[in-house]
Amino acid sequence: MRAQAMLRRVTGLTVSRAAADRAIRERMDITGEVNREHYLANLTPAELTELVELVVVPESWLFRDAQAFSVAVEFVQARLALGAGSAGRAARAVRPVRILSVPCAGGEEPYSMAMALCDAGVPRSAFSIDAYDLSPGCVARARAGVYGRNAFRAQDLAFRERYFTSIGNDEYLIDAALREQVRFNQGNLLELDAHGRRYDIIFCRNLLIYFDKPTTKAAIERLSALLADDGILLAGYAEVPSFTQHGFTPLPHRQAFALKKDAAPEPAPPAPPLAAMPRASAGRRAAGHAAAQAPAQAAPRAAARTPARAAPSPAAPTTPTTTAAPGAAAAPGASAAPAARAPAPAALLSQARDLADRGKNKEAIAACQAVLAAAPESAEAYFILGMLSEHAGQAAQAETHWRRCIYLQPDHYEALCHLALLAEQTGDSGGAATLKARAARIFQRRQKSSPLRAEP
Template sequence: MNVLTTLRRLTGMNLARNTVELAVRRRMEATGATERKAYVDRLDEAELRELVELVVVPESWLFRDAQAFAAAVAFVRQRLDEGSRLVRILSVPCAGGEEPYSMAMALFDAGVKPQSFMIDAVDISAACIMRAEAGVFGRNAFRGRELSFRDRYFTWSGDDELYRIDDALRARIRFGQGSILEGELGTARQYDVIFCRNLLIYFDEPTTAAAIARLSEYLASDGMILAGYAEVPSFVRHGFSPLPHRQAFALRKDIKRSVAPEQATASAAPALASLPARDRRPAPVAPRPPHANRANASASATSRPVAAGDESLLTHARKLADAGKLLEADAACREFLALQPESAEAYFILGLLAETTGKPVDAEAHLKRCLYLQPDHYEALCHLALLQEQGGNSRAAATLKARAARAFQRQQPQ
């Protein structure tokens, strides 16, 4: 059995080899196995679940990116005003329940009657579902300045320093284990609102297309989907249009387009796939930016002409990164920069390579150089925002997110 391939198939994530090997070593230590081949040969369904838990490690908090919840609440209230008796909401992946509980609290605060909505919450991790069903959170789940909801909806347990959520909120959410790529997603045939944030960033392009096709199938024709800000371009490429909610990153189905069937059924394969975020541990490499959407790039990004052979060197660097040959890809980028020292794209790829190899300081320096050369480079803005968020600099992250939102909006066809 190829463990890397198996875990990629089970999770749908473009997992790094070192992430999987670390998980294998940890499970070998836990089970007392001394030889890797013997451990792999004995892998069964139960042990594979243990490996999945190790490679899918979520980190989230309540009311993360609050604008998304405000947009969703406004949409739910509009639905009810138009005569809907029950609004159906899906959260996937739900991690430890932070997102669906936040949505329920936001609806309660808006005066929406509990019987007027239902929330399904799905995650591939059994441990996450158990934690979410318990509805118990530590201090780290409460971030930001506005924490009045904690007093309204949680009970403090001084003995174990944990907060337990109100039973009335828990009753409005149904948790279940499942995958976005196969099986049932929740209990409804179609949902009015779907939260799917910071998951697709870990998928390669074929898997992203398949996941979006699944989400489209479960979303009502006039429904709303909330994405992570680094994922909006993927949704737009596959049949969705952004909605004008500032920094909410909401989308709807584009009635003029549809997801291609061949994209929906494509199998997953390793690729230079996605912008990393901090919701889950692996740090994959991002997709190539769509150059056609760069029409409004700053004049400072313009650089001297290069021969076709020179440009092919950057293409070669991307292919090396696709193949996991990160050192060779780095060398190819630097060789290209010797010929083309003002290439924003080369610095962008160097930044992604640096982060993938665990060098956040270098990654930040490369991404900043990219933005100096091309200030509205959408992917670089997203990536740098995520790095700032990881480093605890929430103010800088918020500024970069706002810049990314404006850059993306400017790049859309009028």
């Protein structure tokens, strides 16, 4: 079995060939193995765990994208108030609000939620938080609750004084009571068994972008089963389109990327904004795709890291061509037969998408180049080329293609998301935040203009 296929089977993640090869080389160096085939053929469960650790992406920080925590706190406050009022009992008699964070990385997200609720005066007995991550190493770090400088990227760090103790070397230990508030477990979302528990709030941010289309659908179905019918889900900003295609509706909270199930009622009106909540930082890996040239009929579709999701559009019919039979001669005095017509740019673009979906990257690149030869202003061709370059591990080339894409089409949501990711990965948090804000405004405009938003 190919290394990529093996890692995908174990984790559900779409791992690029470059990332898989890099992880295998690193583990071979550590173990002293010199033969790649022998290494792969003799993987023990323990060694497979170590290999997976090198391809998961545990990057996060405390109060990352803080608007989501503000919305979640308001939801909890409204839920507790509604429960107490309808039951005619004190708040202590209301069932605790259940919150899920998956994947939880090193615990930054669930701990941020716990701090936000405590800052808002929500009793610790009124909420419970479960957190899962595929990586045992991440779960161990989360349970330890020790964070370095990179975990504190929010502009307002007052929470560090309230909930952390300095232990030297720019490291801080989170309050023991908060550690006890969150239950950390190792687990894969696709196999997550909550033992019948349904959650009022689910954080699942920046996970679907690593999945192919079937796995994305399966993950969303699992999340839907875990979410209470009147609950809310907080997604990554590039993942909202995927959720809207699989039974979810965005909620009108600015830059929180909150959703509810399609059939669920609107949540109760939010409580007043929390003044003490830290402001948002730049986002994480972004991806997505929509046919921006078509009239808006639904929310844009999301793509992920691989070209297999780079262009989830239905294939357009191939333009018919006329060719002469081999060896056939024109009749004397007759007009020459019409020359074979090259496919129109739209048909070529559809072919490029289809080829990319099927993993035929060289052919997809050739099709995009043919599109650009006929229509140099095709932003979508540049977007697909960027996806193909990213898949090949050519980040600089991918950035060039995506920047050309947004030059030609400034409102190309998916290209902006990818550029935000690249900016974040290179440490340009300001540039990432600007690109992310642009993408959010574009998505919100599309939602407002979509006919689906008018439905009751």
